[in-house]
Structure formats: structure tokens, C-alpha cells
Amino acid sequence: MxxxxxxxxxxxxxxxxxxxxxxxxxxxxxxxxxxxxxxxxxxxxxxxxxxxxxxxxxxxxxxxxxxxxxxxxxxxxxxxxxxxxxxxxxxxxxxxxxxxxxxxxxxxxxxxxxxxxxxxxxxxxxxxxxxxxxxxxxxxxxxxxxHPLQSLTDLITITEHKKVAKPKVVLAWAPHVKALPQAVPNSFSEWMCKAQEQGLVDYTIAHPAGYELSEEFTTGADIVNDLDEALEKADFVYIKNWSSYKEYGQVYPVQGDWLMTNQKLGLTNDAKVMHCLPVRRDLELSSEILDGPNSLVIKEAGNxxxxxxxxxxxxxxxxxx
Amino acid sequence: MxxxxxxxxxxxxxxxxxxxxxxxxxxxxxxxxxxxxxxxxxxxxxxxxxxxxxxxxxxxxxxxxxxxxxxxxxxxxxxxxxxxxxxxxxxxxxxxxxxxxxxxxxxxxxxxxxxxxxxxxxxxxxxxxxxxxxxxxxxxxxxxxxHPLQSLTDLITITEHKKVAKPKVVLAWAPHVKALPQAVPNSFSEWMCKAQEQGLVDYTIAHPAGYELSEEFTTGADIVNDLDEALEKADFVYIKNWSSYKEYGQVYPVQGDWLMTNQKLGLTNDAKVMHCLPVRRDLELSSEILDGPNSLVIKEAGNxxxxxxxxxxxxxxxxxx
Amino acid sequence: MxxxxxxxxxxxxxxxxxxxxxxxxxxxxxxxxxxxxxxxxxxxxxxxxxxxxxxxxxxxxxxxxxxxxxxxxxxxxxxxxxxxxxxxxxxxxxxxxxxxxxxxxxxxxxxxxxxxxxxxxxxxxxxxxxxxxxxxxxxxxxxxxxHPLQSLTDLITITEHKKVAKPKVVLAWAPHVKALPQAVPNSFSEWMCKAQEQGLVDYTIAHPAGYELSEEFTTGADIVNDLDEALEKADFVYIKNWSSYKEYGQVYPVQGDWLMTNQKLGLTNDAKVMHCLPVRRDLELSSEILDGPNSLVIKEAGNxxxxxxxxxxxxxxxxxx
Structure with missing residues (x-):
């Protein structure tokens, strides 16, 4: 290499x-x-x-x-x-x-x-x-x-914690106070799309309209604008904010509630929750999740x-x- | 541990x-x-x-x-x-x-x-x-x-340089231009008080009125507001500035001369002089002491x-x- | 040592x-x-x-x-x-x-x-x-x-790349936007003057009038104010800016073109070009030289x-x- x-x-x-x-x-x-x-x-x-x-x-x-x-x-x-x-x-x-x-x-x-x-x-x-x-x-x-070292880490973490051969993995956009790069979601998506091709995962991306990632990273992914729909039967939920690719680097006001909470987690298959860190508590991801049994964020960082x-x-x- | x-x-x-x-x-x-x-x-x-x-x-x-x-x-x-x-x-x-x-x-x-x-x-x-x-x-x-690593260092240094089984150790407040934490004098005091309990030293603290440390660190120490009185028969003098604990973080004008000099050293039992460094020369401690035979500050830092x-x-x- | x-x-x-x-x-x-x-x-x-x-x-x-x-x-x-x-x-x-x-x-x-x-x-x-x-x-x-580690490096580099027993080495002043120290040219000069004494090089310094270095570093060197004259038959050209020693730290406007280029290199004996880096491209030294076969700057840095x-x-x- x-x-x-x-x-x-x-x-x-x-x-x-x-x-x-x-x-x-x-x-x-x-x-x-x-x-x-x-x-x-x-x-x-x-x-x-x-x-x-x-x-x-x-x-x-x-x-x-x-x-x-x-x-x-x-x-x-x-x-x-x-x-x-x-x-x-x-x-x-x-x-x-x-x-x-x-x-x-x-x-x-x-x-x-x-x-x-x-x-x-x-x-x-x-x-x-x-x-x-x-x-x-x-x-x-x-x-x-x-951010390929992060994405490889994420695949390692999913592999360690999966309970089924081909888990459903959801990348979910979340709010933030700053305009963040697309590097982590781009990279996670290209790794998950390839993992899907190799039969390792099913991959879904959920984000508000206007936050589409560049297609070069998402080919093969199921892309939806409805978070609740995406979360159904999810085994892993990956929370991340990013700024707009189309209107490059812009941040739009979004409709609906994109903060990940235990209530939303109830829609999933008892999904494990991931984040690349640093995370803004109760803005991107609720404290109850981060401090609860479904969070993998520390183990993920360790990996x-x-x-x-x-x-x-x-x-x-x-x-x- | x-x-x-x-x-x-x-x-x-x-x-x-x-x-x-x-x-x-x-x-x-x-x-x-x-x-x-x-x-x-x-x-x-x-x-x-x-x-x-x-x-x-x-x-x-x-x-x-x-x-x-x-x-x-x-x-x-x-x-x-x-x-x-x-x-x-x-x-x-x-x-x-x-x-x-x-x-x-x-x-x-x-x-x-x-x-x-x-x-x-x-x-x-x-x-x-x-x-x-x-x-x-x-x-x-x-x-x-x-600042426990400093205090352990100080006890090591006193042990190395003591000429009597149970030396008299004096912590003496000194002037400074900034409001400094109480961490070093607190810590030195709790180590010296325990050392006194274990028969290793006699411990005295001298500071102007208003600069009392929290009692949790000084139980057992002899505390005086007269520097000359404290220095009598001292074997080690530990110089340090700190801000007020009672009026938390405040700095008062003080009466009397709290700069440690060779003249004041004449009151002691040819005491060794210590300081955790960095030291403000001729504000906390005179250059004549720092450059003279009674200073332990460099060996102390080495320890x-x-x-x-x-x-x-x-x-x-x-x-x- | x-x-x-x-x-x-x-x-x-x-x-x-x-x-x-x-x-x-x-x-x-x-x-x-x-x-x-x-x-x-x-x-x-x-x-x-x-x-x-x-x-x-x-x-x-x-x-x-x-x-x-x-x-x-x-x-x-x-x-x-x-x-x-x-x-x-x-x-x-x-x-x-x-x-x-x-x-x-x-x-x-x-x-x-x-x-x-x-x-x-x-x-x-x-x-x-x-x-x-x-x-x-x-x-x-x-x-x-x-800057003696730089000067030793330069002598190592000249030794590695010389084609004749006693190469002609030229230190050539070059323009810059800031007032720089004399440390590198001083040091290079004292090393080259000693190398000349020991029969290892012939040493010439070229700079505009007013940029004379302190004589303690240049005894034995051939010093000229004409760059073209200095470059004749040069085997190594060492490019470096410095501020005035006499009018200490000052920068004067200079006459003539002191930017080193391929055209000027044509005056030399196919000289290798050296610089301690960082170098301001096309201000001190032309890109064509830096990216061409005569530049030693990367190997020099490696040394x-x-x-x-x-x-x-x-x-x-x-x-x-």
C-alpha cells in the first residue's frame, strides 16, 4: 500500500x-x-x-x-x-x-x-x-x-458488534452550530457502499432535502429525506452533521427534528449508535443515548x-x- | 496506586x-x-x-x-x-x-x-x-x-539534605505581581503536616494576615504572621506566593518585607532555601540567595x-x- | 565535543x-x-x-x-x-x-x-x-x-556532489520581502573560509554594496559586488538573502537583478544550486532552477x-x- x-x-x-x-x-x-x-x-x-x-x-x-x-x-x-x-x-x-x-x-x-x-x-x-x-x-x-481511517474504524466497529450477517446501517444527518465538511459522511458512504457490494451491510442515508452528498460517494445507497422511515429495522445508526455539497459549504434551516433521541431509537432494531466524535451533546445526539447502553462512540474511538x-x-x- | x-x-x-x-x-x-x-x-x-x-x-x-x-x-x-x-x-x-x-x-x-x-x-x-x-x-x-508531584519532590529533597533527624521546615509567603493559585502551598502543607505526624519534620507556616490557607491542608502546622519569628532555627525555608483563600483569588497589599534575603537567612539555622519555580528574582527571593550556597532550587527541580x-x-x- | x-x-x-x-x-x-x-x-x-x-x-x-x-x-x-x-x-x-x-x-x-x-x-x-x-x-x-548544523550540512553536500577536487563555491545574495538574519551567510562563510584554508574549496561571496558581512566570518574569501563576475566558473552557487550588518538589520533597495535564474546559471561551470530553505520561489531563486536538474536543495535538506x-x-x- x-x-x-x-x-x-x-x-x-x-x-x-x-x-x-x-x-x-x-x-x-x-x-x-x-x-x-x-x-x-x-x-x-x-x-x-x-x-x-x-x-x-x-x-x-x-x-x-x-x-x-x-x-x-x-x-x-x-x-x-x-x-x-x-x-x-x-x-x-x-x-x-x-x-x-x-x-x-x-x-x-x-x-x-x-x-x-x-x-x-x-x-x-x-x-x-x-x-x-x-x-x-x-x-x-x-x-x-x-476521512478513511475513520471509515475503516467504523467498519471494524460494525463488524465487532453486528448481531446479524448483513446489518442495516443508517447514516443520519444531525444539526450543528457550524458549517462542517462532508469528509466524514462522504467517506463513510463510500466505505458502506463498497461493503454493501461485498455483501457485508445494507446501507441507507437519511438527510434533509438540500443536504445531498456528491453522488460519487453514494452509489448504491438507499437515500431518503425521512429519518423515521430510515430508522426502521436499523441495526446501526451513524449520526453526523455536514454542510451542503450543492450550495457548497452552506447551512440551511431544516424542518423536522433531526436530533437523535431514545424515542427515535425505539423505531430501530435496538440499534447501536455511532459518531466519529467530537459530538455536540443534545444538539446532534442526546445525552441519554451517549450515556446509555446503545452507544458505541467510545469503543468506536478506541478502534x-x-x-x-x-x-x-x-x-x-x-x-x- | x-x-x-x-x-x-x-x-x-x-x-x-x-x-x-x-x-x-x-x-x-x-x-x-x-x-x-x-x-x-x-x-x-x-x-x-x-x-x-x-x-x-x-x-x-x-x-x-x-x-x-x-x-x-x-x-x-x-x-x-x-x-x-x-x-x-x-x-x-x-x-x-x-x-x-x-x-x-x-x-x-x-x-x-x-x-x-x-x-x-x-x-x-x-x-x-x-x-x-x-x-x-x-x-x-x-x-x-x-500539586502532589511537587510536594513529593520537596520531601525527597528535604530528606536528601537534612542534617538533623527532624528538621524545622518553614513555608514562607512571598510577594508576586500576579494572583497565583494555592495549589503548591496547600499541597506542600498537607505533605508536611503528614510528615510531621510521621515524625519526619517540624512544620511552620508564615504568611501575612489574610493569606490563611484552607484548614484542611494545615492541621497540625504552627501558623504565624511574623516571618522573623518563623525563621528562627529553621533548617529549610520554602518560599512561595499565593493569593487569598478567604477572599478567593484576591491579592492584598501587605505590611512588612516578605522578600527572602540573605539578611533574613541569618535568622535561621543556616537554612537551605527551596522554591518550586519559576521564581521571580528579587521579588520573591533575592538573587544573592538563588546564586549562593544555600539554594536548593535547581536540585529540587531535578528531583x-x-x-x-x-x-x-x-x-x-x-x-x- | x-x-x-x-x-x-x-x-x-x-x-x-x-x-x-x-x-x-x-x-x-x-x-x-x-x-x-x-x-x-x-x-x-x-x-x-x-x-x-x-x-x-x-x-x-x-x-x-x-x-x-x-x-x-x-x-x-x-x-x-x-x-x-x-x-x-x-x-x-x-x-x-x-x-x-x-x-x-x-x-x-x-x-x-x-x-x-x-x-x-x-x-x-x-x-x-x-x-x-x-x-x-x-x-x-x-x-x-x-547556523552551524546548516553549514556542516552544506559542506557534506558539496563534498558529495563535487566533480573536481577543489570546487569554486559562490555565496550569492538574493532578494527577499523581510529583513533576515545574517546567521546562515555568516556561518556558511566561516565554514567555507576554513574549508578553503584546508584546501577543500575556493570561496567567493557576491552581494550588493551595503550588504557586507562582518569580517570575522569572511577572512580569506573573495568578495565582489558583481554577481555575473562571481558566477564565472562556479561549481556551486549558494543562494541566500540577508539584511545589512553595517546598518544593522536594515534592508536597502538594490540595483541590478539578483534573482538567480537559468540564464545566470549559464555563466557558471554547470553549477549546482543550493539554498538552506525555506526559499521564496521566483523572488530568491527561479522555479525553473528549483524544479530542474541543477538544484540540490532537497538533497541538501535531507543531509x-x-x-x-x-x-x-x-x-x-x-x-x-
């Missing part, structure tokens, strides 16, 4: 999930694999879970880890070619990425979308340039349009380690010795 | 001090004990000595260490229950602590008091919620009312490592293997 | 370069040397390459590494003696350096010049005080007047690891076991 950016970088989903679960059972069996290998984690935006879980996964594999918080250090990168750099950007991504590639065997990159320039965001300009110029394997720590570890393990195995 | 928060978490003071001194003599004998164990150091406030000494102690025990500077990353935590999170806090402490507990075998937490809400500060609301929700052993890196190491060692030994 | 601050800390330049190249060939042969040794990297100013390359070098030597970003943490140091610390500085360098020396076997320090107080900058007041008070070996991560590693290796060997 030279890049971990989307579900397309994984062939057989269940195989990678089983490998992750074997790492969860024996996390430290591979300390020799990462010896004398360095992981650089580059953050252009803040991170809590992603940084900690990936750092932990790499250390458990015996790797040395360096964290680079470029957002905190005012190290503004130029991404455009052909500009005379006489302004506020201090270094071009061509040099910055190449230099970090000199110091690291594998790099991770986190970069949020602008939510203003749809084309730049959806062509993944920054991530792709970073991959091109750094010349080492790159794992996405969330990019403009995807971030095994998603990161299986990806790094595959990348390490692929490195030329 | 499941928690290191106050002197109540240690039974026999001299035993833990001797164990710390044996680690100082042989710091790297326990590299296997911490192997495949991760320490997370969570800072809601800045730290220099505490971070470095605890990180060093953990690495010497073979642990992997992750530092989480939540104060620098704008990751504002919600600590109240029952609020709809539609404001500026991005994550509830229930989730944040639980998630960090998923990634770490032991956590450290630094959190300063508000100095505004006495009840919230003195019930240690934040620290206690963190302990409750993270579900792994927690070592205080200074909380609203205590922070062994306090942290003995606490982490005991926690590691207590973890289910 | 107790200090790495200037070229005076190295006797035979080619010997240290060959040792660095042997580490590049076998980076992990010395993992035992740094075991149970801690490196503290103290930054009073931002760093990307220096932090990553030094951290990587130390980890490859088996050291534990602690990074201390004092600039980000608002931990303002007092450097003057005899002042009553009742202002904004929270700790004196006497205590801060001494404490960090308690926790680390070797320290690195980065500190930029004020560009306002020429005497304080050029007497290296801060660096020297830090060395004095911390009492452990110190490696400069760039100080007010020098930072081996410069740091050879210096740390020598310091570790010198530590009392």
Missing part, C-alpha cells in the same frame, strides 16, 4: 477488518517491523483522536514518530505554481513536502477543506500535491473530502488505533527493505 | 521517598516494566518542569509518551452536564476523557483553578470528572488545589524526575498484566 | 564530513550509544527542518527526545541580571537553563537575533548564557549569528540528518559514562 486515501486503496474489506482485529488481540507482535522506520504526522488542522490513535499505532509497531503541527507554527504553505512568493506564504508545498519525505519513511497528512472553493476541495489539490512531492507513502489523516495500525503495518510491509 | 492526587494516596512517606532515591541511583533498571505501556500527558495549562520531568521519568521506565496540549489547540471542553452544546465548547469531558483512556494505560492531567469559582475549584470538579470518565489511573500534574518515576512505577506495577 | 556552535568546534573538516557520510550509509549502527540518554530541543523560534532532522538523528542514535517550544508557550525568559522581575518575564534564564540541564544529557537551542541590538546579538549573549547555566553539552540549532547525527554522536562519545 503506497497511499491510504479512499476505499479504493483496499480490495477486500473483510480481510483488512479481520487483520485489524488480530492486531487488536495482539498489538505488540510487530514491534520489529517498524524498527528504524520513522512516521511523520503533519497537521494543517487540529486533531485529537487521529493524532493520538495514529501515534499509538505507530509506536506499537516499533516506529519512531514525529508530529508536525504546521497550523500552530504559522508555517503558511504556498500551493500554487507560477506565483512570485513575495507575500505571506513562507514555503512552497513542493519543497515542504519533499523535505518531510527526506526525513520520514511514511507521512500522514491532515488537511481540512476550505468549504469555499469546491473544485479545489473536491479535486483534493492539496493532498494530491503533497503525495506527489513527498515521494513516500502517505496516509490520509482526513483530507478535504474523505481508531487498530485501523491506523493495520494501514501502517501494510505500508511498512510494502516498503523496500 | 490508581490515582495520585494528594498525600492521602501515599501511606508511608519515608518508604516512597527511599524508593524514589533508589530510582535516582539506578534510573534505568525498570525499562521492561513500562514496555508496551503508554502514558498520555494532558495539559489544560502550560508546563515546563512538570512535562519534562514526567516525560523523562516515563521514558526511563520504557513507556511510550504522548503529550496533549489542549490549551494550545483551542479544544475547549464542556464540563457541565445537561447543557445543549450549541456554544463554544467543542467536546464534553465525558467523551474527551474516555477517549484518551482508550489510547493510554496511564494519564496525567494538569488543570489550574479558575480562582473565581471557589466551590468548583475546591471540589476539584474537573480533575474528579476526568478521573471518573477516563477509567485508567491518573496522576495529577497539578490540579486546582494541589521532579524521581517523584514522577516512583509514582509511575507504582502505577505500572498495579496495572493488570 | 562539549559545544557545537561554530566551525571552531571542528578541527579537521574532511574527517567530520566523512564520518557523517558513513552514518548516512549506516544510520542505525549506533542505537546503543544513545540508549538511556535524553536530548532536549529548545526552540525560542520556529523550526521545521532543524527540529525534524535533529529529532530523527537523535532517535536513530537510540536517544530519547523531548521538544520544548518555548515560543509557543508564552514562557518569556529574563536574560538580564540585577532586574527585579516584576514585569512580563516569568523565569530567568539562569533557572530555566539549569533546570533543563537537569533533565537532559544534551540540549539543543534555537534562538534568532533581535536584529535591533547588534552588540547583544553579536556577542551571542543568549546562547552563551544558556550554555553557561545549563551545564550540559549544547548544540546550536541556529543562534543569533550562526541535515547526517550533520546532526555526527555532532550528537561525538557529544555522546564525549559524555562521561
Amino acid at each position: 503506497d497511499k491510504f486515501f479512499s476505499v479504493a486503496d483496499i480490495d477486500d474489506l473483510d480481510t483488512v477488518v479481520q487483520e485489524a482485529l488480530s492486531l487488536k488481540a495482539n498489538p505488540y507482535n510487530w514491534r520489529e517491523l517498524g524498527k528504524n522506520r520513522t512516521l511523520g504526522l503533519v497537521f494543517l488542522n487540529p486533531s485529537l483522536r487521529t493524532r493520538l490513535s495514529t501515534q499509538k499505532a505507530a509506536m506499537s509497531l516499533g516506529m519512531d514518530v514525529m508530529v508536525i503541527n504546521m497550523d500552530k507554527e504559522g508555517w503558511a504553505l504556498e500551493t500554487q505554481d507560477g506565483v512570485i512568493m513575495n507575500g505571506t506564504t513562507v514555503e512552497h508545498i513542493r519543497e515542504a513536502a519533499a523535505v518531510m519525505g527526506e526525513y520520514c519513511d511514511i507521512l500522514g497528512l491532515r488537511s481540512f477543506p476550505s468549504l469555499k472553493d469546491k473544485v479545489a476541495d473536491y479535486t483534493e489539490e492539496l493532498f494530491n500535491k503533497f503525495v506527489k512531492f513527498c515521494r513516500v507513502p502517505v496516509v490520509s489523516l482526513e483530507s478535504a473530502t474523505r 481508531r488505533v487498530w485501523a491506523a495500525q493495520v494501514v501502517l503495518k501494510r505500508m511498512l510491509e510494502n516498503l523496500k527493505k | 490508581d490515582k495520585f492526587f494528594s498525600v492521602a494516596d501515599i501511606d508511608d512517606l519515608d518508604t516512597v521517598v527511599q524508593e524514589a532515591l533508589s530510582l535516582k541511583a539506578n534510573p534505568y533498571n525498570w525499562r521492561e516494566l513500562g514496555k508496551n505501556r503508554t502514558l498520555g500527558l494532558v495539559f489544560l495549562n502550560p508546563s515546563l518542569r512538570t512535562r519534562l520531568s514526567t516525560q523523562k521519568a516515563a521514558m526511563s521506565l520504557g513507556m511510550d509518551v504522548m503529550v496533549i496540549n489542549m490549551d494550545k489547540e483551542g479544544w475547549a471542553l464542556e464540563t457541565q452536564d445537561g447543557v445543549i452544546m450549541n456554544g463554544t465548547t467543542v467536546e464534553h469531558i465525558r467523551e474527551a476523557a474516555a477517549v484518551m483512556g482508550e489510547y493510554c494505560d496511564i494519564l496525567g492531567l494538569r488543570s489550574f483553578p479558575s480562582l473565581k469559582d471557589k466551590v468548583a475549584d475546591y471540589t476539584e470538579e474537573l480533575f474528579n470528572k476526568f478521573v471518573k470518565f477516563c477509567r485508567v489511573p491518573v496522576v495529577s500534574l497539578e490540579s486546582a488545589t494541589r 521532579r524526575v524521581w517523584a514522577a518515576q516512583v509514582v509511575l512505577k507504582r502505577m505500572l506495577e498495579n496495572l493488570k498484566k | 562539549d559545544k557545537f556552535f561554530s566551525v571552531a568546534d571542528i578541527d579537521d573538516l574532511d574527517t567530520v564530513v566523512q564520518e557523517a557520510l558513513s552514518l548516512k550509509a549506516n544510520p542505525y549502527n549506533w542505537r546503543e550509544l544513545g540508549k538511556n540518554r535524553t536530548l532536549g530541543l529548545v526552540f525560542l523560534n520556529p523550526s521545521l527542518r532543524t527540529r525534524l532532522s535533529t529529532q530523527k538523528a537523535a532517535m536513530s542514535l537510540g536517544m530519547d527526545v523531548m521538544v520544548i517550544n518555548m515560543d509557543k508557550e508564552g514562557w518569556a525568559l529574563e536574560t538580564q541580571d540585577g532586574v527585579i522581575m516584576n514585569g512580563t518575564t516569568v523565569e530567568h534564564i539562569r533557572e530555566a537553563a539549569a533546570v533543563m540541564g537537569e533533565y537532559c544529557d544534551i540540549l539543543g537551542l534555537r534562538s534568532f537575533p533581535s536584529l535591533k541590538d547588534k552588540v547583544a546579538d553579536y556577542t551571542e549573549e543568549l546562547f552563551n548564557k544558556f550554555v553557561k547555566f545549563c551545564r550540559v553539552p549544547v548544540v546550536s540549532l541556529e543562534s543569533a549569528t550562526r 541535515r540528518v547526517w550533520a546532526a547525527q555526527v555532532v550528537l554522536k561525538r557529544m555522546l562519545e564525549n559524555l562521561k559514562k
